Amino acid sequence: MISIRKLAVRLGQFRLTDISLEIRENEFFVLMGPTGAGKSVLLEALAGLVPTASGSIRLDEREISGLPPEKRGVSIVYQDYALFPHLSVSQNIRYGLRFQRPARGDAAVRIRGLVDVLALGSLLERFPGTLSGGEQQRVALARALAVDPAVLLLDEPLAALDPRFREDLRQHLKTLHRTTRTTFFMVTHDFAEAIALADRAAVMNHGSLEQVGSIKEIFQQPASPFVADFVGMKNLYAARFSGTAAIIDNLSLELGHPSSSPEGYVAIRPEDIVLSREPLASSIRNSLKGTVKAVRPLGFHYEIEILVKQVPFKALITKQALFDLQLHEGSETIVSFKATAVHQLPGVPANIPVGR
């Protein structure tokens, strides 16, 4: 439905190069990446607020890259809400209606629906300055959707909110996406948000796309070391491959299948590592003896850093498991993980230091 082909943008020191992306109708698509990756630039290019150097953007087969923002049918919601301070909530929501040609008769019904879903009924006569962050963001959403756009662009909409309001607004976004026929395109640097909301996603770094696919794919099969790191695969190592083994320094891991290239990276999720006092009698192919280097509390879980022949592994276990195993700095433990938990990634090992 949105088809971006070889888009290039130059904006100050931001460069977007060769962006090609397909977004399907009614999809909730999330673009992720670290700060400065150029995600917001891509968003604004879609909205028409930033000029493109080359490439094309098509919306429903219609070329929109030359059109001004008011003619694209694309609404945008910013991180700082950007409500019109001189208009009431009700006037803010209705703002776009007077510019719609031809005037749409179903607007009243649609607005009433939005006000109900977003629980704005009691706020209609208030002014933006008197509202909380969460309330303002809901008004911004209602305003953007009141004009029934083909696409709704969201630029880190939850980033400025208190954490306790984020969950609330996330639910609202989910509901809105279900009840309207608008395609949602959201930009975020928070991977957890993406997991909660996205159908499909893309990861961006330094102005180009690293991976595009379903959230599950990106999470479980990252295509590059950067993506692996971004989605929380904390055990990332440069490795040589030989037969079905991956060799990290003088440590050998079982991959379970022969590798297609002689060198690259391997990554293991901390959650996939099992710790025990004795080696496990199981189908697990990788069982290594190591020494605990550090125990770090992380809310409800603990992150244990273990050194196996000087290679650091990070495992995630529960508080109960920590007590049961009586792990502390210096204690010996067995580190186990299945061969299928070892993800192989392409790349040139010279670029990245060993062990993370």
Added chain:
Amino acid sequence: MPGIPQEGCSQDLSPSFPACQCLIGRLNLTAFLTWPGKVFILPFDYGRVFYEVRLNRRCRSTGEGLMKKEPLFWVTVSCGLLILAFILLPLVEMVTAPSAAILKETIQDKEVLHSIWLSLYTAGAAALISVLVGTPFAYLLARAEFPGKNLVEAVIDIPIIIPHPVVGIALLSIAGRHYWLGRVFNALGIRIMGSVTGIIMVLTFVGLPFYLNAAREGFAAVSPRLEAVSRSLGASPGRTFFHVTLPLAWRSILIGIVMCSARAISEFGAVVIIAYHPMIAPVLIYERFESMGLKYSQPVAVWLICLCLVLFLLLRVLTLHRKRSV
């Protein structure tokens, strides 16, 4: 609460202390204004009052560290009082010198009424032209970046630094028969020299920078994101300007109008070159002073300053409002 010892205060202040001191301060100030002989004693009295009153407020926070009786403190306060006296003394004296009867007689003088009305009318016209032509330009300056922008901004400030008679001479240089524009004016029957048109032209010249700068600041203060959202919702740049930018910048525009008008009303040196007649108020005051002396020019000056004070008050109210809403 003033007077109650706060944490961090080393002084014990009785509740009645500040009130008494304030009263003494006010008496001193009146004496100061009516008996110039006392001028060397009073700044110190008033300074002491100022210090005591301020100390009460300061003690609420971290003690009196700021406001001790140090030499720097006395120097700053004395300079401040000197400046205030310098500004207020002549004006207060001038306003109180003419009797109520003379003031009434003056305002009923047809010549005076006509000149004040002319001052208002020409300044208003100059402000109107500044708004109509200056607003789009101010918006461009607020939003666009282009090579040479610094030069353009310097150019619009030039009228502020040019000596006033020079402004008059410069405008005459293009209005006369020896210049193509002057010939065009002539052919169209527009008279510049010695006419209201000429006066309005001069006042616009000197008033424009004030309006442009104020309006530009006002537009720049409106977040471009608001305009971006407006456009995404379907509004063209023009409609965005009227529905979003202008309503949010109206206070700055009003401030610009007031400053432009104030500048225009007070113009003298440029106007006497272009048009001694018809006489605007400052020119009338000058002529009366030259021909009849201080006593007959003072009342007209008083009425003119009252007019200017009204504008000034309006400006203060608007600026305070703007500071609070920002």
